[in-house]
Amino acid sequence: MNNIIPNFLKHRAFLTPKRKALLFDNKEWSFSELYKEVEVYAKKIASLGVKRKDSVALLLANRPHTVIIIHALQQLGITTVFLNHRLTASEMVFQLKDSQTALVIGEKDLENKLAEIHDIYPTLVIKTVEEVKKQKEENYPIVNEYLMDDVCSIMYTSGTTGNPKGVLQTYGNHWWSAIGSALNLGLGEDDGWLCAVPLFHISGLSILMRSVIYGMPVYLYEQFNEKIINERLQSGSVTIMSVVSTMLYRLLENLKENRYHERFRCMLLGGGPAPKSLLEACLEKNIPVFQSYGMTETSSQIVTLSPEDSLLKIGSAGKPLFPSQLKIMLDGKQLAANQPGEIVVKGPNITIGYLNRMVANREHFKNGWFFTGDIGYVDEEGYLFVLDRRSDLIISGGENIYPAEIEDVLLSHPNVVEAGITGIDHSLWGQVPIGFVVCKQFIEEAELITYCQERLAKYKIPSKIYFVNELPRNASNKLLRRKLIELIPKG
Amino acid sequence: MNNIIPNFLKHRAFLTPKRKALLFDNKEWSFSELYKEVEVYAKKIASLGVKRKDSVALLLANRPHTVIIIHALQQLGITTVFLNHRLTASEMVFQLKDSQTALVIGEKDLENKLAEIHDIYPTLVIKTVEEVKKQKEENYPIVNEYLMDDVCSIMYTSGTTGNPKGVLQTYGNHWWSAIGSALNLGLGEDDGWLCAVPLFHISGLSILMRSVIYGMPVYLYEQFNEKIINERLQSGSVTIMSVVSTMLYRLLENLKENRYHERFRCMLLGGGPAPKSLLEACLEKNIPVFQSYGMTETSSQIVTLSPEDSLLKIGSAGKPLFPSQLKIMLDGKQLAANQPGEIVVKGPNITIGYLNRMVANREHFKNGWFFTGDIGYVDEEGYLFVLDRRSDLIISGGENIYPAEIEDVLLSHPNVVEAGITGIDHSLWGQVPIGFVVCKQFIEEAELITYCQERLAKYKIPSKIYFVNELPRNASNKLLRRKLIELIPKG
Structure with missing residues (x-):
């Protein structure tokens, strides 16, 4: 019986129909109102011929109809494939074919992209939200239990x-x-979660899932606008918000001397290691930042810094969530405290595997543990410190260099807004680090190099620092270090 | 992976070692302190030759060593059999043999009872807590995961x-x-749960389990003393308390014009239907009573009245907890709203079955649903109203009579403190109800009968009302209606 659970939204709409479920602009939906709209959409989608266990892909913005369609697909027992807007049409088609997607529902705004997909994959059924709305309603078998x-x-x-x-x-x-x-x-009766991260990313989708499981409203935003969001966080209606560090940085810059409402109790920070300078600035402004570590494969956070530790262990991602476990491995052996190695996790929130990827599944899953490919260590008390994505590790003269450590130093410089480090090939050392920074004002490369020399071992000093307007990030604002190399001026 | 979870206490002691775990008299234990003592006891118990999957029975009071021993047995992977103090030695021996218990650990205060058990079952190993303490420590294989x-x-x-x-x-x-x-x-950082219900009952044990799963302190009391507990509830350290209606009645009487601390947020009321008059008195004093419905088989509450409904649906036990479901059945069919029938529930908190009881298991479990044997109905919105234990149902001239309904009327009389109704055989009607009351002051039987006549259908009027000093209750204070009959004066 551990394996059956009532249909989340339907059960929630039955248990607490009047509670707020969704807020967007000036509109709001209770759980019962949301469920009613979801049922209508489910019937319209059912009329398109898709059925239980089929895959339907969404290319949608952070808008209420997206929330409704996500839930509608769950009512039908359909698997939802989430497409990232920033991908090219051919990248999307790879995903659509790999997942044997039967139907794509797309935003009208993105019709050029939809047309490109159609050109490459003409047999695929593609509908805009407006077209779905025009469908007639067809009865479908309700999924009462998941x-x-x-x-x-x-x-x-x-x-x-x-x-x-x-x-x-x-x-x-x-x-x-x-x-x-x-x-x-914790879970309070007055909790509300602000979602300005993409719904097609696990950081956004997990907020929707928590909403129906907890009976908690989601404050949905289509765009990340620091001014508007800061006003909301000062109003007291929102208690929790998910951010990545660039978002937090922008909120902080805009907040100036203001403070958030005392009911705002958690700034859940994910998407990679955060610079210490940022965390310290938040501490000064009394912003309750909870650093966390997680990924698509762990269905969002799996390690989070608890309330009582947020001041003591600044810079740590914390300890595993209660159902989960964590260890650090190298060459098949579990490492002792303070030894960097691969972060290995276990828990019921971890993916059952990658679709159609036998080799990757064999590599990543061993004896019930998931090998993340990320590098970190735990201290004597078991707190995780994430050093880097393993794929970003730079090995220079046999020394491991973790880009985040150098980025942290660069970001602590008052003039540096964003920083990225990657490795380039080097005839003597194998690789050496190079840096890319976004600055507030003009600054000499030599000054930054000196700044690093005062704070880092010699082999970690970037051999070159480039000044750029922005850094490559993915849809959820994570720094894409492997794309930094493309910023090097040609010739 | 849904089936594996870290060892609750060990993981909790690792995750939040410094949080308060247990308070008793003037002593307190953090989770790390608790775990240290638990480890010592586990080693001592291991030295008695019991091992993983064995059964060990406890005949213990609500004292800290009981908490420690319960957790110690879990560290060893041992199944704990909880003995109710009020049972006779031969009743206990039935349970000990049925569960193939290898060892009994008992309170020194109860050594007479332990001696009686020994007389009936001389080959059983029986140890007092003091004897366990004197054992030497033996290493044991730690159960890291449950x-x-x-x-x-x-x-x-x-x-x-x-x-x-x-x-x-x-x-x-x-x-x-x-x-x-x-x-x-909900779950707050400052939550604390008061336990004055027996640890050998699911109402008490479930508080201990929540404590380690939530990371929340338990305020343990050996005795239920309304004066001492009222002081605690006025202090603000406790936010939740589990009660049955007689406890709540005594608290209320003692509280007089005082009020509980504003942080006290939940009086979780279980153990059978509560009289409306009691709930209304609590409402007046602003005591947040959450009526609930549950039993040993559902590992405590399975249906509870949510915060937002506590005023609107007074007298209802509420809706199922999120992972659970509920329906009302009669003769193999699901009933519509407002039709009384058997309460049937489903959920992962429901027992996997009765030990060694094939027939009872076949009767109670059908298609994943558990048939409780209790009678109730749901209203149009799905709120459960529990009428009675099915075993207490009185059938009189073909009419179903629910004792709780008559008891409710009697309890609404200002002079009546406790009331119990049962059926006796009747040549004409099959059965008729008779009543038993505990009164504050002398009152005529005729007055109470008239009081009932003004409020109940004729067939529900008790044919006789007896005045008694106390009603038979079980160890968790539940009224034992089938024992009322023994109160009838002989001859």
Whole structure:
């Protein structure tokens, strides 16, 4: 019986129909109102001939109809494939074919992209939201219960090489992720979660799943606008927000001397290691930042810094959520405290595997543990410090160099807004680090190099620092270090 | 991976070692302190020759060593059999043999009872807590992970006929019960749960399980003393307390014009239907009563009235906790709203079955649903109203009479403190109801009969009302209606 759970939204709409579910601009939906609209959409989508266990892909913005369509697909027992807007049409077609997607529902704004997909893959059924709305309603078999092992969603992640891999996220993965988060962050009757991260990313989707599991409103934003969001956080209606460090940086710059409402209790920070200078600035302004570590494969956070530790362990991602476990491995052996190695995790929130990827599955899953490919260590008390994505590791003269450590130093310079480090080939050392920075004002490269020399071992000093207007980031604002190399001026 | 969860206490002591775990008298334990003592006891118990999957029975009071021993047995992977103090030695021996218990650990205060058990069952190993303490420590294999389906505890429940049945409670049952409760009641950083209900009953044990799963302190009391507990509830350190209606009645009487601290947010009321007059008195004093419905087989509450409904649906037990479902059945068919029938529930908190009871298991479990044997109905919005234990139902001239309804009327009389109704055989009607009351002051039987006549249909009027000093209750203060008959004066 551990394996059956009532249909999240339907059960929630039955249990607490009047509670707020969704807020967007000046509109709001209770759970019962949301469910009613979801049922209508489910019937319209059912009329398109898709059925239980089929895959339907979404190319949608952070808008209410996206929330409704995501839930509608779950009512039908359909697996949702989330497409990232920033991909090229041919990258999307790879994902659509890999997941045997039967139908794409797309935003009208993105019709050029939809047309490009059609050109490459003409037999695929593509509908805009407006077209779906015009469908007549067809009865469908209601999914009253979810099986924990049934696949709810597929999101693609890119490695450094090869094609992206489809991460299978089950209903159980989402459920346990939500429960692990609640056991760590607590759960208040007045909680509301602000979602300005993309719904096609696990950071956004996990907020929707928590909403129906907790009975908690989502404050949805289409765009990240620091001014508007800061006003919301000062109003007291929102208690939790998910951010990545660039978002937090922009909020902080805009906030100036103001303070957030005392009910705002958690700034959940994911998407890679955060610079210490940023965390310290938040501390000064009394912003309760909870550093966390997670990925698409763990259905969002799996390690988070608990309230009582946020001041003591600044810079750490914390300890595992209650249902999960963590260890550091190297060459098949578990490492002792303070030894950097691969971060290896276990828990019911972890993906059941990659779609159609036998080799990757064999590499990443061993004895019930998931090998993340990321590098970190735990201290004596078991707190995780994430050093880097393994794929970003620079090895120079046999020394491991973690880009985040150098970026942290650069970001602590008052003039540096963003920083990225990557390795380039070097005849003597194998690789050496080079840097890319976005600055507030003009500054000499030599000054930054000196600044680094005062703070870092010699082999970690960037051999060159480039000044750029922006850094390459993915749809959820994560720094894409392997794309930094493209910023080097040609010739 | 849905089936594996880290060892609750060990993981909790690792995640939040410094948080308060247990308070008793003037002593307190953090989770790390608790775990240290638990490890010592586990080693001492291991030296007695018991091992993983064995059953060990406890005959212990609500004292810190009981908490420690319960956790120690879980470290060893041993199933704990909880003995109710009020049972006779021969009743206990039935349970010990039925559960193939290898060892009993008992309170020194109860050594007479332990001696009686020994007389009946001389080959059984019996140790007092003091004797366990004197054991030397032996290393034992640590259970790092629990399997959700492994049996954690066995508690015996009595039906109306036959021997008591051993309810198998798995780690998963306790986990899901705790999660379902948190999703309904919320989970605050400052939460503390007062336990003055017996630890050998699911109402008490479930508080311990929540404590380690949530990272929340338990305020443990050996005795229920309304004066001392009222002081605690006025202090602000406790936010939640589990009660049955007689406890609540005594608290209320003692509280007089005082009020509880504003941080006290939940009086979780279980143990059978509560009289409306009591709920209304609590409403007046602003006491946040959450009526609930549950039993040993559901690992505590499975239906609870949510915060937003507590005023609107007074007298209802609420809606199912999120992971659970509920329906009303009669003759194999699901009934519509407002039709009384058997309460049937489903969820991962429900026992995997009764030990050694094939027939009872076949009767109670059908298609994943558990047939409780209790009578109730749901209203149009799905709120459960519990009418009675099915075993207490009185059938008079073909009419169903629910004792709780008549008791409610009697309890609304200002002079009546406790009331119990049962049926006696009647040549014409089959059965008729008779009443038993505990009164504050002398009152005429005729006055109470008239009082009932003004409020109830004729066939529900007790044919006789007896005045008694106390009503028969079980160890958790539940009214034992089938024992009322013994109160009738002989001759």
